[in-house]
Amino acid sequence: MATERKLNSAPRVVAHKVLNNNVVISIDVSGQERVLMGRGLGFQLLPTDTIDPAKVEKTFILDQGAGAEHARQLLTTVPYSVIEAVTTAVDEAERALGRSLGRRLQLAIIDHIQYVLERMQKGIRMPTTSMPELRVLHPQEFAAATVMSQSVGASLQTALPEEEALFLTMHILNATRDEPNGTAALLFRRVQHVVTTVEGGLGVKLDPVSPDYARFILHIQFLLQRLVAKAMLRGSDTSFFEFAKHSYPRSYAIAADIKSYVSAATGSDLTDEELLYVIVHVERLANQIVDAATA
Template identity: 75%
Template sequence: MAASPGAARGGTVVHRVLNNNVVVSIDDSGRERILMGRGLGFQLKPTDTIDPDRVEKTFILDDGAEGERERQLLTDVPYAVVEAVTRAVDEAERMLARDLGRRVSIGVLDHVQYLLERLDKGLRIPSTSMPELRVLHPQEFAAAQHMTASIGASLGRELPPEEAVFLTMHVLNATRDEPNGTAALLFRRVQHVVATVERSIGVRLDVDSPDYARFILHVQFLLQRLVTRSMLHSSDTSFYEFARHSYPRSHAIAEEVKAYVREATGSELTDEELLYLVVHVERLASQIPPGAAADTVLP
């Protein structure tokens, strides 16, 4: 489904009125367009012509069952929510200086309506703060935070701050030529590696520290190199052997990560990749104060 502001000029004819704010028209190529505007469909008949100045948003529906689902969503969701979401997506596009593509508006709308229904019932959707997002994709995360605040302000409601995580995933999937869910899968794997290191060294990492940022950036690039089959290789193993013998604890933790990567992806980390993991883990482990408790956060 594509969305665009306004409508084509030239006297669009109504095909079907879905509700007071949503009508369907047929374009010159025979495709259905959903036209939206406050009060746009009030007392309209199928033969009436729509005033283009009253059209606030145009959606081009997908074909088949997916298009029908989109049409039903746009019909059922209160127009105030549609306005809030489409305005927030427009603002995010301006922040990122790019078009977020066909399905972001409908995906965010579907998610926000589900969220509001849960909140109205006193339920809060379990989530995670995923601090990795702030480091790996600061622009997309900032845009998602703005979207969360904008939607909440438009609706006069306070949305949970972790909603920025969900919206970041929508933005990431829209700005990358990857199947839906690819970004989420990558971040789950990054999180697993971080959790493995935290458990093994016995402290929680400070998500705002430079070393944390370097570490998760390295982990992300490592996992992406697995996908593109461009892992680091070197014929000189002396540095790896030095690290293995000099930092046995960090090497053991890196081996845990290696085992996880093998299980999750079926790929085997090279000694060169393992070397850099050892270096990062050792840098993090070296910051642990003597006698630090397990819930200590590294400074």
């Protein structure tokens, strides 16, 4: 599904099917369905009437297949105020990020926000974690999602829960397929699993605002990206790896667990050179914990 701000300067657009006062379906010259939206656009409009282009505020081009029916139903049942608020907020996010967020994001966000509003009316709040890794790995997307949540809430005069910025960030990442072996969201989940492994091995919750934490998160992200790109670090001198392995047994054991997880998740094994850097980062985090306890 694609979206446009205004109709192109077509000579004549016929209303084909009126879904409600704000939503009309037309068929373009190529036979593709378009959902046209605007306040009062469909009021007293007949299927054979010509549509006034000045009244069209949004245009959704429907994909072929089962998804088109879901999109049509969603755009018909969700209040126009929600659709208007979301599409405006997504436009703002795309401008802030300087890129398109894909053809299906707006529908996904409309569906999500409507579900959030329904939950709020029932007094239901979804449990979530703070996901500090998200802020470190994807600060631009998180910032855009935060503004998006605030923008939608302001438009609807309903403050959305604070955690919506996290959920909207995940939607943005899912819409950005920029890794050769999956989405940015998949990469994030793998990093998150590695963090959980380290915290379990050290028996503590890591400090998400510490510089060592940020360095570790970024290192794991780049490690996973190198793994997918088959561009892992390799070295002929194993003496440093053997030294770290025997000098830091706990950090080595945690790094070995990470290696096992990464191997199962990606089908590729970490080199000793890559594992060495993981050991060093984990040991640095362990020393930070000791320093904090003795301070």
